Amino acid sequence: MPLSVTExxxxxxxxDVVRMRQWVRARAVGIGFSLxxxxxxxxxxxxxxxxxxxxxxxxxxxxxxxxxxxxxxGIQLTFEDKGPGIADIEQALKDGFTTGxxxxxxxxxxxxxxxxxxxxxRPGEGTRITITRWKGP
Amino acid sequence: xxxxPILKMGGFLLITIQVDMHDRLAMTLQNDVTDMIVxxxxxxxxxxxxxxxxxxxxxxxxxxxxxxMSRILDAETVVVGMQPAVAITLVELGLSLTGVxxxxxxxxGMELLRSSIERKEAxxxxxxx
Ligand SMILES: Nc1ncnc2c1ncn2[C@@H]1O[C@H](COP(=O)(O)OP(=O)(O)OP(=O)(O)O)[C@@H](O)[C@H]1O
Ligand SMILES: [Mg+2]
Numbered sequence: 001m002p003l004s005v006t007e008x009x010x011x012x013x014x015x016d017v018v019r020m021r022q023w024v025r026a027r028a029v030g031i032g033f034s035l036x037x038x039x040x041x042x043x044x045x046x047x048x049x050x051x052x053x054x055x056x057x058x059x060x061x062x063x064x065x066x067x068x069x070x071x072x073x074g075i076q077l078t079f080e081d082k083g084p085g086i087a088d089i090e091q092a093l094k095d096g097f098t099t100g101x102x103x104x105x106x107x108x109x110x111x112x113x114x115x116x117x118x119x120x121x122r123p124g125e126g127t128r129i130t131i132t133r134w135k136g137p
Numbered sequence: 138x139x140x141x142p143i144l145k146m147g148g149f150l151l152i153t154i155q156v157d158m159h160d161r162l163a164m165t166l167q168n169d170v171t172d173m174i175v176x177x178x179x180x181x182x183x184x185x186x187x188x189x190x191x192x193x194x195x196x197x198x199x200x201x202x203x204x205x206m207s208r209i210l211d212a213e214t215v216v217v218g219m220q221p222a223v224a225i226t227l228v229e230l231g232l233s234l235t236g237v238x239x240x241x242x243x244x245x246g247m248e249l250l251r252s253s254i255e256r257k258e259a260x261x262x263x264x265x266x
Contacts, residue, residue, distance in 0.1 A: 018158075
């Protein structure tokens with residue numbers, strides 16, 4: 001079985017978010033994701049990447065893994081920043097909640113677009129969000 | 138500066154988004170469309186997104202603001218050619234694109250623009266009587 005290698009990308013600008021979308025798309029295509037599955041993981045990634053720029057102190061990193069589980073392959077992305085963190089995670093996940101001028105759809109929407117969603121955040125320390133989407137069906 | 142071209146066709150503006158837009162590019166497009174509506178007195182705006190393989194909340198919000206700003210300037214906006222995978226993803230994301238008219242392709246979009254402008258003109262004539 002091939003060893004999974006973690007890749008990473010720094011996020012500092014909205015051009016980096018575009019680069020990240022293309023990178024995630026390429027990996028999703030590479031492991032045979034359907035077009036809909038590709039689009040879902042890329043869209044979730046775009047939301048979380050932009051959140052780092054807008055709310056997470058303006059810079060951070062994305063890590064990409066291709067884990068396997070019960071002979072299924074998937075894409076796992078981890079978004080990390082050392083920004084202000086999220087005081088009330090429940091509230092932040094609610095559709096429509098925003099502290100910026102957004103629609104407040106990014107976090108909740110990203111959670112709906114993937115199979116697993118984990119979030120760890122501490123005020124003043126930063127935020128780490130890990131999402132996984134398995135190759136369907 | 139990098140820009141998305143806006144074509145003028147008859148009384149309409151036609152925008153074909155062919156690149157994966159970063160956020161500033163999307164903001165520039167929004168401003169450019171508004172300027173062009175004013176400059177050309179266009180009555181309709183058609184945005185072809187058939188080449189976009191992803192629409193996230195930011196791009197969705199931009200489409201919504203173009204639609205509402207053009208409405209204020211008395212122009213109709215229609216978004217055409219959304220890929221099925223993009224539409225499915227948008228629904229799950231929770232973005233409803235309220236206020237944004239959509240059509241399957243450029244031809245249908247053109248029909249929609251023409252008929253809604255004719256309707257507006259008919260109503261306008263009635264009000265003026
Ligand atoms: N990385 C982060 N660091 C700190 N706060 C965050 C982070 N990501 C999200 N948040 C907080 O969670 C809120 C909700 O995020 P969400 O992405 O759902 O909405 P939004 O970014 O405000 O708007 P939208 O994504 O619809 O444009 C944000 O307004 C912000 O307060
Ligand atoms: Mg967001």
